[in-house]
Amino acid sequence: MTKNNQIVLEMEHINKTFPGVVALDDVSIDLRKGEVLGILGENGAGKSTLIKILAGTYLKDSGSIIIEGKKVDFKNPAEAMDEGIRVIYQELNTLENLTAAENIFLGEQELRKPFPIISWKKMVEESKRILKQLNVDINPNTVMEDLSVSEKQVIEVAKAISKKAKILVMDEPTAALSEGDKDSLFEIIKTLKESGVSIIYISHRLKEIFEITDRVTVLRDGKKIQTVNTQDSDDNELVTMMVGRDISEMYPKRKVPIGEVVMKVKNLKAEEVEDVSFELRRGEILGIFGLLGSGKTHLVKALFGANPIKEGEIYLKGNKVNIKKPWQARDNNIGLVPVDRKMDGLALMLGVKENITLANIQDLGKGFLIKKSVEREKANRWVKNLGISTPSINQAVNSLSGGNQQKVVLARWLESGSKVIILNEPTRGIDVGSKVEIYKLMQDLCEKGAAVIMISSELPEILSISDRILVISRGRITGEYSTEEATEEKLMQTACIR
Numbered sequence: 034m035t036k037n038n039q040i041v042l043e044m045e046h047i048n049k050t051f052p053g054v055v056a057l058d059d060v061s062i063d064l065r066k067g068e069v070l071g072i073l074g075e076n077g078a079g080k081s082t083l084i085k086i087l088a089g090t091y092l093k094d095s096g097s098i099i100i101e102g103k104k105v106d107f108k109n110p111a112e113a114m115d116e117g118i119r120v121i122y123q124e125l126n127t128l129e130n131l132t133a134a135e136n137i138f139l140g141e142q143e144l145r146k147p148f149p150i151i152s153w154k155k156m157v158e159e160s161k162r163i164l165k166q167l168n169v170d171i172n173p174n175t176v177m178e179d180l181s182v183s184e185k186q187v188i189e190v191a192k193a194i195s196k197k198a199k200i201l202v203m204d205e206p207t208a209a210l211s212e213g214d215k216d217s218l219f220e221i222i223k224t225l226k227e228s229g230v231s232i233i234y235i236s237h238r239l240k241e242i243f244e245i246t247d248r249v250t251v252l253r254d255g256k257k258i259q260t261v262n263t264q265d266s267d268d269n270e271l272v273t274m275m276v277g278r279d280i281s282e283m284y285p286k287r288k289v290p291i292g293e294v295v296m297k298v299k300n301l302k303a304e305e306v307e308d309v310s311f312e313l314r315r316g317e318i319l320g321i322f323g324l325l326g327s328g329k330t331h332l333v334k335a336l337f338g339a340n341p342i343k344e345g346e347i348y349l350k351g352n353k354v355n356i357k358k359p360w361q362a363r364d365n366n367i368g369l370v371p372v373d374r375k376m377d378g379l380a381l382m383l384g385v386k387e388n389i390t391l392a393n394i395q396d397l398g399k400g401f402l403i404k405k406s407v408e409r410e411k412a413n414r415w416v417k418n419l420g421i422s423t424p425s426i427n428q429a430v431n432s433l434s435g436g437n438q439q440k441v442v443l444a445r446w447l448e449s450g451s452k453v454i455i456l457n458e459p460t461r462g463i464d465v466g467s468k469v470e471i472y473k474l475m476q477d478l479c480e481k482g483a484a485v486i487m488i489s490s491e492l493p494e495i496l497s498i499s500d501r502i503l504v505i506s507r508g509r510i511t512g513e514y515s516t517e518e519a520t521e522e523k524l525m526q527t528a529c530i531r
Contacts, residue, residue, distance in 0.1 A: 039066040047096035056082040069232045071246035075464035078252040089113035117199030134160035134173035168217035202233045284497035289479045301345035303335035307508040318485045320499030328508035337369045338362045368446025372457040378442040381431035386412035415444035436467025455486045
């Protein structure tokens with residue numbers, strides 16, 4: 034708990050409405066020098082709107098913002114940045130054709146000699162220093178489009194750290210980070226605190242809130258519920274404030290009968306995957322846990338035909354299958370919900386209806402003619418069955434919450450008849466209430482005869498929802514546990530095997 038009571042930021046009685054929606058209703062927060070203030074709330078609680086007002090992206094309807102005793106009224110992000118406010122948004126904000134170093138120091142005049150000549154050597158050296166602080170091995174000269182999602186997230190963190198911020202806002206900064214990288218980030222946060230930087234930390238992960246924050250403010254339905262000292266609170270209190278739901282309901286697990294083997298993977302070798310073998314049974318949720326760089330996402334892509342298989346065999350219900358392309362995975366009733374749903378899972382500007390039927394467009398008619406009535410019927414059925422919250426099946430999916438976007442991707446593969454469903458970080462960036470819904474849906478699928486592979490970096494999730502857990506490190510399976518024998522310590526130790 035920070036002992037410094039100097040207030041650096043006050044947001045008083047902030048109100049913001051959008052057409053038909055009250056986003057913020059008389060919300061007030063304060064932030065102290067060298068403090069980490071957590072902000073919790075489900076999607077739609079008002080967290081993002083509050084931060085965007087602080088960052089100058091949105092204009093408030095009423096209320097006051099006071100920084101170090103001075104009242105300010107930001108009309109754009111540049112004005113907020115001039116006051117020392119830096120924001121790391123959950124959605125990546127990188128320039129894909131530039132290098133990592135160029136992204137980190139974009140617009141930094143200090144790296145220039147006589148304008149407009151840039152000291153490329155100094156920029157690369159400084160990038161290496163910051164990335165070393167983050168304990169990651171990323172070449173600053175690598176073009177962004179060649180980096181993984183998690184590596185791009187690291188660059189976003191490095192970009193913010195490179196700026197001399199008074200107030201640093203982190204919106205789900207660890208969503209794509211491994212446990213090791215998360216720990217490195219937390220060490221950097223502690224260093225920033227000691228240097229007097231004040232941090233607003235938004236996360237759906239309660240464990241992180243208790244690890245890193247001094248106080249926590251909870252929002253619900255656009256209103257401030259309460260601010261508490263983190264050390265004086267517990268999981269149950271925060272969850273109840275957020276959603277009115279007891280902590281015991283966070284990881285609902287039903288006993289589903291486990292049946293015959295539906296998938297067998299034998300001696301699989303692919304990019305970053307070395308000699309992986311396992312079996313998956315009907316009605317089973319098979320959890321796969323690994324740290325960043327373990328090969329878990331490469332394994333997923335190989336199983337789905339997105340990465341070429343070099344050696345090994347895949348059997349479905351005893352029959353050997355040859356999966357070289359994603360459409361072959363689809364035809365073999367394998368579905369994938371990818372780690373980055375917006376980049377790889379959704380056509381963001383299309384509607385809910387089109388996204389649900391996208392993988393099965395051949396079933397909607399012949400040639401170029403699509404039977405709109407059939408498309409509507411299919412979409413409406415899955416919106417109802419999965420509880421997708423949307424004003425209309427024609428609503429563009431980029432306007433839906435993270436949990437509802439995830440349901441849309443899942444609906445697509447259920448519509449295609451998938452019996453093996455691979456979920457890569459299924460609750461990444463999703464609020465507590467939506468997580469519970471996703472867990473229940475997974476178990477509904479298993480009860481109906483499907484089998485689920487769940488890749489997750491959240492230890493409480495993998496331990497609570499899986500029926501069996503595989504641990505992967507450096508492209509190899511290094512451990513297998515029943516949920517009864519698995520512990521966080523065992524999984525981490527096995528994940529670190531070289």
